[in-house]
Structure formats: C-alpha cells, structure tokens
Amino acid sequence: MYVKICGLSEPEHVTTAVEAGADAIGFVMTRSPRRVTPERAAELAAQVPPHVLTVGVFRGEDPETVRAAALASGVRAVQLHGRHPHADFTALKDLGGLLVRAVDAEADLRCGAYDEDLLLVDAPHAGSGLPWDWAAVHGRPSGHWLLAGGLTPANVTEAVTAAAPWGVDVSSGVETSPGVKDSSLIRAFLKAAHSR
Numbered sequence: 001m002y003v004k005i006c007g008l009s010e011p012e013h014v015t016t017a018v019e020a021g022a023d024a025i026g027f028v029m030t031r032s033p034r035r036v037t038p039e040r041a042a043e044l045a046a047q048v049p050p051h052v053l054t055v056g057v058f059r060g061e062d063p064e065t066v067r068a069a070a071l072a073s074g075v076r077a078v079q080l081h082g083r084h085p086h087a088d089f090t091a092l093k094d095l096g097g098l099l100v101r102a103v104d105a106e107a108d109l110r111c112g113a114y115d116e117d118l119l120l121v122d123a124p125h126a127g128s129g130l131p132w133d134w135a136a137v138h139g140r141p142s143g144h145w146l147l148a149g150g151l152t153p154a155n156v157t158e159a160v161t162a163a164a165p166w167g168v169d170v171s172s173g174v175e176t177s178p179g180v181k182d183s184s185l186i187r188a189f190l191k192a193a194h195s196r
C-alpha cells in the first residue's frame, strides 16, 4: 500500500515519516493551518531521500503561482485541489514532475482524464479531517489513486477495506491539533497502512 503523509512543517516529522516508510510527503503551500512557504518547503524537502516523493499541495492558485512555488521549493510533484481546468494541468506538464489531481467523489474519477499521473479522492472539504462515505468510491476510480479524508491510525484498515484504493493519504489524522503533527501517530498510521 502506497502511503503519503501530508501537511508536514517540522524537520522532526519529516524524519519520522521517512524512517517509518512513507512513500510520499506533502507540503501545503496554500491557505491552511499547515501552510509552509516555498523556502521552508525547500529546507524540509532537502531532508528527504530520493526514493520518497516530495509533493507541493495547492488549491485554486493559477499555474504560474504554482510553478514558481514548485520550482522554489524543489518538490517533485504538484497536487492541485479545487476546480482546476484541464488547461492548468497541461500548463504544468513541462515542470517534469508528477501531477496529482485532488477531487471529491463527485468528480471525474478517471486517473489521467486531466493529464494527471495520480488521482487523490478526498473528502468534500480537504484537510478538514472529517471521515466520509469511503465505500461510495469502491471500484469507481481508474488507474493509480489515493484515498484521503478523515483517515486515522485507527480507521485506515476499515477505510481501505471499504474503498479498495491503490494508496492512502493522511494529514489531520496524524495531528494533535490542526497543523500540529505527532510522531507517534505518524508511525502508527504507517504501521497500520502497511499491514494491509
């Protein structure tokens, strides 16, 4: 099971996630309690070995703003939340990194429909930490896709059984309060997800 830990802002938590076997790490560079500047994301990304994907997370910014932040931070993937048109993905293709399209269950769930490499199927309000009806997407997305939204160390097994995703993504579920990550929760989430 592919696991992405999102919304990291402290070096300690980046180290924990890498050592506990995360496949990808996300840095939120849009309005959020987890927001980091591109410069801070660059410092954190410099700690990450090449086998772990670094992802810049955005919502609603225009492609040029996303491009500038991605280049300044050095992330190897860009994750776009919100109703971005196909053209925004096309415009970012030449960055050379992976493109992640983050959507809710009502959207087009064909991975690649917008030239993205990976689909992230999230709760209607990304980053809220609220669980949703994961079973509603069972068998619907095509290609490589991550399940997100309200996952925790305690419920990730149930969520994976319900939705049968290729991978999972967590942020709020490994926090003690919005934006404050916890190393023991990060380890517990990775252990539970990898036991699937």
Ligand SMILES: O=C(O)c1ccccc1NCC(=O)[C@H](O)[C@H](O)COP(=O)(O)O
Binding pocket: 006, 007, 026, 028, 030, 031, 032, 033, 034, 057, 058, 059, 081, 102, 120, 122, 123, 126, 127, 128, 129, 130, 148, 149, 150, 151, 169, 170, 171, 172, 173
């Ligand atoms: O984390 C945020 O505050 C955020 C704000 C705006 C767009 C995206 C945001 N987060 C995305 C993620 O961290 C994950 O992709 C996912 O939504 C995590 O969900 P959850 O575990 O429920 O926090």
